[in-house]
Amino acid sequence: MTEQGAWRLALPLALAQAAFFLAPLLLLAATSFATDENLGSLSLAAWADVLGDAFHLQAVLNTLRLGAVTVLATLLLAVPLALLHLVAGPGLRRLILLAAILPLLTSVVVRTFAWIVILGREGVINSALLSTGAIAAPIPLLQTEHGLVLALTQIEMPLMLLPLIAALRRIDPALLDASSALGASLARTLRKVVLPMALPGLLAGCTLVFASASTAFISQSVIGGGRLAYLPMLVWQQAMVVFNWPLAAALALTLMGSVLTVAAALSMLGRRAAHA
Amino acid sequence: MHRLAPADRPLALLILALAVIALLVLVGPVLIVLLTSFTTSQALRFPPPGLTLRWYAELFDPVRSAQIHKAAGNSLLVAFCTAVLSTAMATGAALAIARSRAGWARLAEGAFLAPLVLPGIAFGLAALMFFSWLRQPPSFALLVMGHAMIAAPFALRTVGASAAGLDPALLESSASLGASPWRTFRRVVLPLIMPGVASGGFLAFISSLDNVPVSLFLSSAETDMLPIRLWGMMETSLDVRVAAASGVLVAVAFLLLLLMDRAVGLVRRMAG
Numbered sequence: 001m002t003e004q005g006a007w008r009l010a011l012p013l014a015l016a017q018a019a020f021f022l023a024p025l026l027l028l029a030a031t032s033f034a035t036d037e038n039l040g041s042l043s044l045a046a047w048a049d050v051l052g053d054a055f056h057l058q059a060v061l062n063t064l065r066l067g068a069v070t071v072l073a074t075l076l077l078a079v080p081l082a083l084l085h086l087v088a089g090p091g092l093r094r095l096i097l098l099a100a101i102l103p104l105l106t107s108v109v110v111r112t113f114a115w116i117v118i119l120g121r122e123g124v125i126n127s128a129l130l131s132t133g134a135i136a137a138p139i140p141l142l143q144t145e146h147g148l149v150l151a152l153t154q155i156e157m158p159l160m161l162l163p164l165i166a167a168l169r170r171i172d173p174a175l176l177d178a179s180s181a182l183g184a185s186l187a188r189t190l191r192k193v194v195l196p197m198a199l200p201g202l203l204a205g206c207t208l209v210f211a212s213a214s215t216a217f218i219s220q221s222v223i224g225g226g227r228l229a230y231l232p233m234l235v236w237q238q239a240m241v242v243f244n245w246p247l248a249a250a251l252a253l254t255l256m257g258s259v260l261t262v263a264a265a266l267s268m269l270g271r272r273a274a275h276a
Numbered sequence: 277m278h279r280l281a282p283a284d285r286p287l288a289l290l291i292l293a294l295a296v297i298a299l300l301v302l303v304g305p306v307l308i309v310l311l312t313s314f315t316t317s318q319a320l321r322f323p324p325p326g327l328t329l330r331w332y333a334e335l336f337d338p339v340r341s342a343q344i345h346k347a348a349g350n351s352l353l354v355a356f357c358t359a360v361l362s363t364a365m366a367t368g369a370a371l372a373i374a375r376s377r378a379g380w381a382r383l384a385e386g387a388f389l390a391p392l393v394l395p396g397i398a399f400g401l402a403a404l405m406f407f408s409w410l411r412q413p414p415s416f417a418l419l420v421m422g423h424a425m426i427a428a429p430f431a432l433r434t435v436g437a438s439a440a441g442l443d444p445a446l447l448e449s450s451a452s453l454g455a456s457p458w459r460t461f462r463r464v465v466l467p468l469i470m471p472g473v474a475s476g477g478f479l480a481f482i483s484s485l486d487n488v489p490v491s492l493f494l495s496s497a498e499t500d501m502l503p504i505r506l507w508g509m510m511e512t513s514l515d516v517r518v519a520a521a522s523g524v525l526v527a528v529a530f531l532l533l534l535l536m537d538r539a540v541g542l543v544r545r546m547a548g
Contacts (some may be wrong), residue, residue, distance in 0.1 A: 001372060005457075006371065006372045006375035006376055007372050007376060007380075008372070009369065009371050009372040009375075010368060010369040010372035010373065010384060010388075011368075011370035012368055012369075013365035013366060013367045013388060013428060013432075014369070014384070014388075016365060016421075016424070016425070016428075017277070017387070017388065017391075017425065017428075020403070020406075020421050020422070020424075020425055021391060021399065021425045023406060024402035024403045024405065024406035025394075025398075025399065025402045026401065027397065027402060028401060028404050028405055029411060031405055036504065037405065037408070042537065076294065077294060077295075077297060077298035077301060078298060079294075080290075080291040080292070080293075080294035080295040080298060081294075081295040081302075082297035083291055084291070084292065084295035084297065084419060094543070095299075096299065096411040097546075098533070098543065099299055099303050100302065101301075101533060101542075101543060101546055102306065102526075102533060103302060103305075103306065103548075105482055105529040105532070105533055106306065106486075106525055106526050106529045107464075107485070107486040107502075107503055107506075107525055108486060108503075109486075109488070109503045109506045109507055109510070109522075110506075110522040110525050110526060113306065113506070113518055113519070113522050113535055114305035114306065114308055114309040114522070115305065115311065115480075115520070116303075116510065116514070117308055117309060117312050117320050117322055118308060118324075120307060120320055122319060122320065122322065122535070123320065123322055124322045124323040127322055128323075134460075154301050154304075154305055155300065157298065157301070157302055158302070162396065162546060167517035179280070180537060182498060185281065186280065186281075186283055186284035187284075187285060187287055188288050194432065201461055204327050211393055211395065214395075215395040215396065217397055217488060217489060217492065217510060218488050218503075218507055221507075221511070222507070222510050222511065228479060232395075232397045235397055235398070235401060236397070236492065238493075239404070239493065240402050240493070244278060245405065246290060246489050248401055249402075249405070252395070252398040252401050252402070253398065254398065255395050255397070255429070256394060256395050256398045258395075259393070260393070261413070263393055270483055273389060273454045
């Protein structure tokens, strides 16, 4: 394995990705500009249907909003937990890490199922509210956007927490002590010392959570239900139920474009903040 | 941080309260599923009116749950093949990237990791179109190929972190002592990066076992996958066996996590 020959070791993965990842995506793009799945002839009908139809545009907006709201909700909970991890002793640190990793290793189907039990008519939340007398009849939580955001907050939180913890790990605790010894308030220490160090992890977490929440097919279909239109569900319906492959392809590319645009914007934000 | 000024206490308390809520939100649902799987009720009522092992008995019943067992077997088979294939390819790529100081290495690494940010559902649909264009009927081989594309980046990240720590001098001395490249790999490189390879293989295995977006498009009645079958059971009827199946999956994930953590320090690896 000389240094000159080492690149050959990367060949299997490179070839496999070209053949089985890149080529399918190119075919996906070609299909979106065709009249049918056999690439019969060129047509902009699928794209006109996505971009000129109020229902499809609403689905795009719903999907982007779902991703953005989930990012905010996971931030609200994951940042304090990452800060607790920063100042915690070894035992609590390990507990927090286990709590972050275990959900990540259990299937997203299982995590979604848990929220059916929590949000259902006879579920955890309704039972608790009924028994305290806060409500007289079960309130619908399944098949609502609130319920879906609540569920996705838990389902996606590890993706925010792990990059944050990894970034904060590079902070020397002595730095925090020095900041407070010099008279900085906690808020100022957080803003001036912790935030700059946490920023790369924060942006990585936001990107991962946005990408995952906006494409969470199972959670969207089971907890969101049929009344809320999101792009992943429409892609699946057009591909597997309606068999309109050009439209399915155009919808899938719209989803991909939305996620990549947000990811690129976040990474640009990160670079600008790093220079500021 | 240990001696808080009085003015800082409200903010510190707020952070602590949110952190505690975050921990409860993370762990609570897992515990709720476990408890629900022992319910005596036909419905997903919480708290359960009584506790029984009935749903586990039904889940393990070879006749009534035959389809679930078949899907679980398929998923394990595909996950094993995916883990072997994607970790082997990722290890090669990681070593190539670690050995090269050229600019292309960083570019290649970015390209190799791209499947992590692309929506899986777009790739799943693309793979279905591609294989149907090639007139390939659904099969295990196609599922493994599709899963491996998604799993390889997970393996590459962990193997890459290990490979970056390799001392080039070790490889040079092994070569100058007359060892063939293959012998150097087997006797010097592989033992050093083994913890990374094992973690990468484990993450690839889990990624395939839990995969929904690719299986959604590439599986068929013959190659039914467990997450897809469970999703179907959740959509059509509120079958409490899903709770028992979830209980089994949570227990397996927990045991694997503890095992892998003891063997290769997985928890530390996953938190950077």
